[in-house]
Amino acid sequence: MSKTIQYFLAPQSPWTYLGHERFVAIARAAGARVDVKPFDVGRVFAASGGLPLAKRAPQRQAYRLVELARWSQHLNIPLNAQPAFFPVPADPSAKLIIAARTALGGDAALDLASAVMRAQWADDKNISDDAVLAQIANSCGFxxxxxxxxxxxxxxxxxxxxxxxxxxxxNVFGAPWYVVDGEGYWGQDRLDFVERALQKP
Structure with a gap:
């Protein structure tokens, strides 16, 4: 029997972007069903003690940029760590992905999420703009x-x-967050553990 993964994603998160394609490949290889769940990470931060980027200490902000560059190079995924439109309201893009899942199914939602995050983190697009979002969806064939x-x-x-x-x-406190068999995994750097969990009987 195939497993279901709850995938809590925030399209404005560079970490969600860096892990997205690998996660989708792992899930499909395992024959797992992905429950795509875009969520309001700001509300979760407020409830769990997290801070938005601008309120974090300077050394934390600086190290984040170093880590993003490392992971971008390691994964060979293009990423502009300081895009033109950031921080950006994420509600429009998150709700677009939900609309795609409702109308077209989970695979379409995953494909659209990939395109939205690439637009944000590689192509310097404003993913809070409805016209931009419509163009992204059109580019996916929707x-x-x-x-x-x-x-x-x-x-x-x-x-x-x-x-x-x-x-x-x-008890999610960041993005991306994956839940397999009731166990949570935070961050794209935990995907090896997600893959192992999917292999368990």
């Missing part, structure tokens, strides 16, 4: 205008809120 409109509905907002409540209930 109806961008339809998804942007759907993303603004009360139903999608309710699911976004529900995902965030689920994250709080699962």
């Amino acid at each position: 109806d961008g205008a339809m998804l942007v409109k759907s993303a603004q509905t009360a139903g999608v907002q309710a699911e976004y809120d529900s995902n965030t409540n689920d994250a709080l209930a699962a």
